[in-house]
Structures are given as structure tokens and as C-alpha cells.
Amino acid sequence: MIRLNGLPVSEGIGIGPSQSDNVVTPAGNLPFVLSLSKDERAAPKSEILSDSSVAGFQEPTLDASSEQLRFDKALAMAVEQVTGMLNVAVDEEQKDILDAHLSMIEDPELAEDVARRISVGDSAQTAVEGAVEAIAVMFESLQDEYLRARASDIRDIKDRLVRNLAGVQREIIPGCIYIVEELFPSTVPSLAGVAGVVSEKGGGTSHAAILIRASGIPAVFGIENITQLAASGTSMIVDGFSGDVFVDPDQETLENYKHRMTESTDTAREAIMSLLNGENLLIKANISSVDESADIARLGADGIGVVRTEFLFDGRDTEPTEDEQFEAYSSIVKNAVGLPVVIRTLDAGSDKPLAFVPIPVEPNPALGLRGLRVSLAQPKLFKTQLRAILRAAQFGPVTIMYPMVTNPDELTKAAALMDEARSELQARDIQPGKVLIGAMIEVPSAALRAAEIAQLVDYMSIGTNDLTQYTLATDRINNSVAALYIETNPAVLELIRLTNEAGKAKGIQVGVCGEMASKPAALIELIKLGIREISVSVPFIEKIKSLVR
Amino acid sequence: MTEQSVTLHPEMALHARPAAKFVQAAKRFDARITVEKDGKVANAISPISLMGIDAGKGSTVIIRAEGADEVIAVETLMKILVDGPG
Numbered sequence: 090m091i092r093l094n095g096l097p098v099s100e101g102i103g104i105g106p107s108q109s110d111n112v113v114t115p116a117g118n119l120p121f122v123l124s125l126s127k128d129e130r131a132a133p134k135s136e137i138l139s140d141s142s143v144a145g146f147q148e149p150t151l152d153a154s155s156e157q158l159r160f161d162k163a164l165a166m167a168v169e170q171v172t173g174m175l176n177v178a179v180d181e182e183q184k185d186i187l188d189a190h191l192s193m194i195e196d197p198e199l200a201e202d203v204a205r206r207i208s209v210g211d212s213a214q215t216a217v218e219g220a221v222e223a224i225a226v227m228f229e230s231l232q233d234e235y236l237r238a239r240a241s242d243i244r245d246i247k248d249r250l251v252r253n254l255a256g257v258q259r260e261i262i263p264g265c266i267y268i269v270e271e272l273f274p275s276t277v278p279s280l281a282g283v284a285g286v287v288s289e290k291g292g293g294t295s296h297a298a299i300l301i302r303a304s305g306i307p308a309v310f311g312i313e314n315i316t317q318l319a320a321s322g323t324s325m326i327v328d329g330f331s332g333d334v335f336v337d338p339d340q341e342t343l344e345n346y347k348h349r350m351t352e353s354t355d356t357a358r359e360a361i362m363s364l365l366n367g368e369n370l371l372i373k374a375n376i377s378s379v380d381e382s383a384d385i386a387r388l389g390a391d392g393i394g395v396v397r398t399e400f401l402f403d404g405r406d407t408e409p410t411e412d413e414q415f416e417a418y419s420s421i422v423k424n425a426v427g428l429p430v431v432i433r434t435l436d437a438g439s440d441k442p443l444a445f446v447p448i449p450v451e452p453n454p455a456l457g458l459r460g461l462r463v464s465l466a467q468p469k470l471f472k473t474q475l476r477a478i479l480r481a482a483q484f485g486p487v488t489i490m491y492p493m494v495t496n497p498d499e500l501t502k503a504a505a506l507m508d509e510a511r512s513e514l515q516a517r518d519i520q521p522g523k524v525l526i527g528a529m530i531e532v533p534s535a536a537l538r539a540a541e542i543a544q545l546v547d548y549m550s551i552g553t554n555d556l557t558q559y560t561l562a563t564d565r566i567n568n569s570v571a572a573l574y575i576e577t578n579p580a581v582l583e584l585i586r587l588t589n590e591a592g593k594a595k596g597i598q599v600g601v602c603g604e605m606a607s608k609p610a611a612l613i614e615l616i617k618l619g620i621r622e623i624s625v626s627v628p629f630i631e632k633i634k635s636l637v638r
Numbered sequence: 639m640t641e642q643s644v645t646l647h648p649e650m651a652l653h654a655r656p657a658a659k660f661v662q663a664a665k666r667f668d669a670r671i672t673v674e675k676d677g678k679v680a681n682a683i684s685p686i687s688l689m690g691i692d693a694g695k696g697s698t699v700i701i702r703a704e705g706a707d708e709v710i711a712v713e714t715l716m717k718i719l720v721d722g723p724g
Contacts, residue, residue: 185655186654186655187658188658189653189655189658189685190654192657192658192661192662193654193658193685193686196684196685196686197681197684197687198681198684198685198686198687199684224686224690227690228689228690231689231690231692232692232694233651233653233692233694234649234691235651235653235694236653236689236692236694239653239654239689242654243686282690296654440659442662450663450714450717450718452717452721468697476671634700
């Protein structure tokens, strides 16, 4: 057994076999792919092996235009990969980091430098490595400490482009302890299901650290030589509380940690079961794509608690048409096979500008034109979405939910537009489906007036992320105040209680969506308040289900 | 050409996320826009070059724009830097 100690970056305990990262070697050296599987070692999927100088040692003659084409493809693939991650990202901070990452991948000057290098005879891989490394070295020379740390984000881009060029993707095995020289931010979204992460480099404020914390995967950074010390398949323990890492732990240590792990889960399960006392807790899914809805029934979710429709609008030059939206919504409703689906109307704001929605640059987007306010200001855009949802509702039970409701009168205005949308469909001889109406309760004023709002809707969903931010006047991605962002603050809990009581008095269902519901300790508080419906992101469904039955 | 010297909000720096937002705003204009600090000049639609001018919290930069919408471009971008993070 080897016991090592590093920087605890993300809390929790992970036990599992190690998996070393496969490495794509720099161009010019003998290309060789190190990976878990022996088959791959025998026959690497790398293109660079086949066209390189392994056999003859002569420099292959490079055709600049075909190298440029390979780079263009690798770049387009990188954009697609990160956009895909963005589409399923749920956490605001995760989205911000991925957004910044995407914007660096798309940097025109990076592409120009690579093209220049290719034009003077570099291979695509050498050009990418040269161009990116020059930027990383430049970053490391900067005065600003934060900017110096971004060298890692830049090398992340190199890693992705070189992998795309070589056709070698990371294969990460669920349940393993992933060990890597340096954890890159854009690798984190593909780590779902791993038991823990150990890296040699990296600080607690790196983007990778922020993302791994948000994902809830135990992680320890700064364990020198771990990739050499633990061959793939070695038994390991990662203690994200203390920073301890055990390679090949003895039986006693292993038993101790296993005990600690089951103890914490068992305690949470016991507390939840006794609070529920035989009552049911509905567990629904938050989704941000049509693909995610495909797994809902298989995972045993009780429905879809929020469809974040922004995925249809983000990154486009023109608004999605009614038919296009109808296609997406009806696919989701059909995938839910009769389970209730709550479709939230567009939640846009000036921090996420859309080309076809004129929102001026605002000094304070969180308090600006966003959510339902945008929809009411853009009735044409809003009614197109409403019509698409009303049409999709013929395939199953649908609730249309409005985000960022502040005052009850906004719901009256939305209802008038809903009537217009219905008539417009009827004028086209289309019978609108029956829908329920829901309101997101995420602004303190709405929680305080939940009794009035309950008179106007059939369903209320408490968005704890924004409710916490607005109640405590705390932007959780602002490091100087992030410590104040506590979802179980008594003020936040009181607003949740008020809302739930108001819903109960009117006899309508109240749910909680937001990350709070996926954290066992916070979930216990919600159940104590009487909450019996939650909606969590897809990866958490099985975990939460295991706590309640 | 329009140019304007700007002192960043004390909590604002041209870091990864703010740079990405700055680029997003700059792309909406036709004018060719640059940001200079201590002789280093960045292309306003290149987040990497913006981070490379090392504009930490509260530093002073010069925004320059050339093109039909240069005045409004400089005004809008200046506001982002002066107002700081939301």
C-alpha cells in the first residue's frame, strides 16, 4: 500500500480500479498510443501511425492543402464536441466555463496561426502544437495570476485538437479512479460515473477544479507521479476530504473507507425514509435536449420536471420555426410515454444574448429583461413557442411553465397570449392539445405571493438556484461572495415552505427543481418542509432513487 | 477611427469568461476593433489575444474601432469594461 497526500479539490470518497489516461504523443516522436486495452496497443486507431515515418524514417511529404483540411475538420469536430457539452450542461458555472472554452477554440487568431504554420510545411498536428504551445507559454509569462493559470485551458484545446486529428478519443470507464497528469476543463463533462479523479498538476482554483466540484466527483490534485505509481487496474482510494490517496490499499484501510461510504448513504436513506413515512416522493428529470428524454422511462423517472427549451434557441442566427419546435417537443412528449412533461418557455436574458431577440446590453442581467419578461416583450416569438407546445400536447400530458414570474399580473398577460395562440391554431384548423399551466417560483416576490399565483396556475415549480441567488443577493459564481450561497439558508427554506403551503391550500402540485434537490442533506430539508416532488438532472435520478426506496 | 481610454471596473479583468462575453459583444459590430494595454494590442474578436494583454482588475486599456459603427461599438464595449461583472 502507498499512501500519498495532495490537494483535496472535490469532497467525497471514491474507491475503484485506476484508469490511466491514454496519451497522444507529440508529433515528431514515434507515435504510440498508451491505453488500457492491449488490443489498442497492438493496433492503435491513430492515423499518425499509418502515415508517419515509423517504417522508413524519411520525412513524409506533406500536402499543405490536405493538412489544412484535416485541421479544419478537427476544429469543426472540437466545436461540435464542446457545443454538445454546453447543450447538456445544467450548472450555470459549468456553462460559463464551457462557453469561454468554446470561444477560445473558435478564436480566429489561433486558426490563422495554425494555417500559417501549415502553409510553411508543418503537419496539422505540429502546427496545432506549435501554435497552442506558443500561446500557453505566452500566458505563463503574464503578470496576472489568474491569467497565468489559463495556460491549462489553452493546452486543453491542444489536447482536443490533437486527439481529433489522430482519431484517438478518451475512453473513460465508469466506476474507475481516473488518473491523469493534468485534468483539463473540457474533459470533466465526459467523466460522469467515475468514482474519483487524481491528477499530478493543477490548483484548487483551476477551471477543472471548479467543474469537478460541481459534478460531485471526489478529486485530489497535486499527487506527483501518480500516473507512474498506479498502473491501470490498480486498486485505489481517493479521499476528497483529506486529500489522501491510497494505491493498492490494505484490507483494513479498504474496509474502513467502504464503511464510511455506506454509512453516509445509509444515514441519508434512513433519514429520508423515516421522514417520508410511506409517502411517495416523485422524482422527475430536468432535460436540455431531445436525446436526454430517450432515457427517462428506462431510468424510472416519474416524468420530466423541466424541459429547458433554450437548447432550441442558443447559438442560432434566426429563431426556430414553429414546426421545428413542434418536432422537438413532440419527440420529447412521445419519449416520455405518457409520463407528465413540463415544458418551460424560453428563459433568455442579456447575459445569453440571442441574435433574433433584441435585448440591450444591461449592467445587471440577473435583474434585467429575462425569462417571462422577455416573452411578454416579444409576443410573436412567445406565441410561436406556445403554438408548437400546444400542438405537441396532443401526444401526452403537458404542462407549459413560465420562468422568472415576478408578479401575478404577468400570468394574466401570458394567459391572454396563450388564448391568442390557441385561436391562431384553430384558425389553421389545428386542434390545440390540452395543457396545464405552471409558474416557476424563483423570485422572492413570487414566493411571497404564491397564494395569489396558485389561483392562476395548475402547477408551481420552485427553482432553487435563482431563488437562493435572489434571496441572499449572492452571485454564486462570484468567488468573493460564493460562500454566502447556501440553499438551506433559513430565509430560502422559508420561501420554499410558503410556496409549498400555498400550493397545498389550493390543491395543486408543487415541485422543486434546482441542484439543491440532488444533494442528500438539502433534500432532507426539502422533505421536512413537505416537498414531495423534485426534478433533478438525468445523471442524478438513479442516485436519488436509491435513497428513497 | 474612434478611440477611448477606459479604466476597468475594480472587479473586472479580461479573464476567460469576461473576454468571451466581450468578444460576443464585439462580434455584433462591423467595425474592426482593437484593445491596447501597455503597447500590447489585441484583436477584440480574439479572446486569446484579449487575455494576452494581461489586463488585470482595474487596469487601463484603450479601445479603438474603425468602421461604420465605430462610435456605438466603442461606447458599448467601454460600458462592459466599466460596469464590471453583473
